[in-house]
Amino acid sequence: MRTSLGKKTIIHLVLAVLSVMNIIPIIWMVVSSFKSEEDYAINPLGLPKLWKLSNYASAWKVAHLGTYFWNSVIVTVGAIVLTVLLGALTSYFLSRFHFRLRGWLYGLFIIGMTIPIHATLVPIFIIMKKIGLLNSHLSLVLPYTAFHLSITIFILVGFMQAFPKDIEESAVMDGAGLYRIFWSIILPMTRPALATVIIINFIYNWNEFLFALVLINKAALKTLPLGLANFAGTETRFQTLQMAALSMALIPLVAFYLAMEKQLVQGMTAGAVKG
Amino acid sequence: MNITKRMGLTIFVGMLPALIIYMGIAMLPVAMSFYYSFFNWNGLSHMSFIGLDNYVSVLKDGIFWKGVKNNLFMMLSGILGQLPVGLFFAVILNRSLRGLKLYRSVLFMPVIISAVIVSLIWNMVYGTESGLLNNVLGLVGLDSWKHNWLGAPQWGMLSVSITYLWQNYGFYMVIFLAGLQNIPEEIREAAVMDGATGWKRFWLITLPMLKETIWVTLIFSISNSFRIFDLIYVMTAGGPAHNTEVMTIYMYTQAFNNSDFGLGSSVSILILLFSLIAIYAAKFITRRNG
Numbered sequence: 001m002r003t004s005l006g007k008k009t010i011i012h013l014v015l016a017v018l019s020v021m022n023i024i025p026i027i028w029m030v031v032s033s034f035k036s037e038e039d040y041a042i043n044p045l046g047l048p049k050l051w052k053l054s055n056y057a058s059a060w061k062v063a064h065l066g067t068y069f070w071n072s073v074i075v076t077v078g079a080i081v082l083t084v085l086l087g088a089l090t091s092y093f094l095s096r097f098h099f100r101l102r103g104w105l106y107g108l109f110i111i112g113m114t115i116p117i118h119a120t121l122v123p124i125f126i127i128m129k130k131i132g133l134l135n136s137h138l139s140l141v142l143p144y145t146a147f148h149l150s151i152t153i154f155i156l157v158g159f160m161q162a163f164p165k166d167i168e169e170s171a172v173m174d175g176a177g178l179y180r181i182f183w184s185i186i187l188p189m190t191r192p193a194l195a196t197v198i199i200i201n202f203i204y205n206w207n208e209f210l211f212a213l214v215l216i217n218k219a220a221l222k223t224l225p226l227g228l229a230n231f232a233g234t235e236t237r238f239q240t241l242q243m244a245a246l247s248m249a250l251i252p253l254v255a256f257y258l259a260m261e262k263q264l265v266q267g268m269t270a271g272a273v274k275g
Numbered sequence: 276m277n278i279t280k281r282m283g284l285t286i287f288v289g290m291l292p293a294l295i296i297y298m299g300i301a302m303l304p305v306a307m308s309f310y311y312s313f314f315n316w317n318g319l320s321h322m323s324f325i326g327l328d329n330y331v332s333v334l335k336d337g338i339f340w341k342g343v344k345n346n347l348f349m350m351l352s353g354i355l356g357q358l359p360v361g362l363f364f365a366v367i368l369n370r371s372l373r374g375l376k377l378y379r380s381v382l383f384m385p386v387i388i389s390a391v392i393v394s395l396i397w398n399m400v401y402g403t404e405s406g407l408l409n410n411v412l413g414l415v416g417l418d419s420w421k422h423n424w425l426g427a428p429q430w431g432m433l434s435v436s437i438t439y440l441w442q443n444y445g446f447y448m449v450i451f452l453a454g455l456q457n458i459p460e461e462i463r464e465a466a467v468m469d470g471a472t473g474w475k476r477f478w479l480i481t482l483p484m485l486k487e488t489i490w491v492t493l494i495f496s497i498s499n500s501f502r503i504f505d506l507i508y509v510m511t512a513g514g515p516a517h518n519t520e521v522m523t524i525y526m527y528t529q530a531f532n533n534s535d536f537g538l539g540s541s542v543s544i545l546i547l548l549f550s551l552i553a554i555y556a557a558k559f560i561t562r563r564n565g
Contacts, residue, residue: 122543269446
């Protein structure tokens with residue numbers, strides 16, 4: 001259907017205004033992060049009198065952003081590798097083979113999506129304490145993996161089910177083992193769905209806060225969200241430093257989003273759109 | 276593929292690591308929470324069985340009910356805020372015009388930002404002295420509208436729910452967009468031929484065709500509202516004076532600040548129950564109407 005020029009203009013105008021309004025809080029924060037503390041107090045809305053780049057250097061140091069970034073990278077990547085590897089292998093078995101408990105097992109894995117993590121928080125804290133993992137990267141990697149296996153398996157099974165039936169049959173005839181088939185035939189074919197799954201796991205793990213809050217209390221092990229929340233709680237006097245720290249945490253996230261937007265949007269809404 | 280006995284064993288071994296992690300860290304703890312909820316226990320002491328006492332004291336605690344009330348407020352703000360706003364943008368964006376993708380990107384962006392960063396940004400927006408909101412109000416001459424947005428009893432929950440709206444409507448926008456794109460073009464064209472105007476088309480064609488999508492978003496919105504934690508913990512920590520308390524905050528405080536693991540567990544079971552009831556009620560209505 002064709003849209004008239006007048007209507008087109010109105011639509012663009014409305015959307016442009018609302019989009020800008022939508023990100024004004026972010027723009028305002030990034031602009032203010034270059035102000036001196038006095039400048040921000042006197043003139044919170046305008047542009048900085050002097051663009052104080054040194055806020056960024058001091059925020060990086062005072063807020064220990066380097067440490068937090070590094071912890072977030074370790075935990076996020078560790079959990080992604082574990083989740084995607086185990087999830088893909090499980091999805092391969094659940095989607096390509098017929099066995100008695102298959103439907104039941106699939107249901108068991110999927111039900112995890114409906115469990116609020118709060119219902120597991122106390123026991124996970126106790127378990128981690130008992131096996132001596134409190135205050136370790138692994139104490140976050142394990143819950144992140146456990147709770148994101150569901151969506152990972154949901155997406156991967158949906159994708160692998162669509163492959164033609166006879167793919168592995170001829171390979172089995174040739175004497176290839178199941179793991180060989182998984183590694184050299186199924187996994188390469190699953191690449192687009194793997195990309196989606198890796199990307200959404202990245203965003204979920206990178207942003208996670210509650211498990212980190214409960215399982216980590218050593219400053220040297222804190223992830224970025226936990227570290228930022230702490231920094232903001234203690235450094236209330238220096239708002240502009242806080243803003244600089246937040247901007248630095250925000251920039252890589254937004255860049256990642258703009259680069260991976262299609263898969264991110266698809267993956268994050270997969271449960272809702274298909275289910 | 277049909278499998279032999281030996282393959283069966285291979286499959287079992289291959290799924291075992293995922294099953295152990297998933298069962299041990301996601302499923303078993305739910306049962307453990309249920310078990311703990313019948314004990315008086317601070318994590319170190321001897322566990323002593325006290326039957327339903329934890330549940331009784333939770334249900335007698337006015338602060339818990341304050342949390343329930345605020346959770347219901349968040350639920351309603353999700354249903355009446357996030358869904359209509361998401362649908363509004365989806366309807367505008369659902370046409371083949373050049374440049375619309377950019378708007379979609381901008382509007383969805385808050386969804387991928389961590390709730391902690393979102394909350395810290397909005398804490399500053401709501402700041403009483405140098406905050407964006409109060410200063411903009413001052414700029415346009417509405418000084419009497421300036422408030423302590425997060426601290427005042429009558430504004431706290433509303434302010435938090437606006438941040439919640441800002442962060443999440445983009446998610447529903449995308450789901451609605453997918454739903455709108457599934458409506459066949461012929462139906463729209465037929466409606467136009469019959470002379471249906473914009474609003475009429477929306478009420479009589481678009482909305483009924485979206486029924487299924489609306490139910491899905493409703494279930495998501497409801498179940499998310501019971502899980503809200505990060506946003507409120509970072510913005511107000513449930514305060515001041517429990518003004519913005521929600522069930523998850525109450526649970527966290529009881530278990531990890533007061534070291535009452537039994538009581539905390541009973542609250543976490545109640546949260547699970549509340550959210551399951553809400554989800555299944557919505558599903559039940561869907562099935563009856565669908």
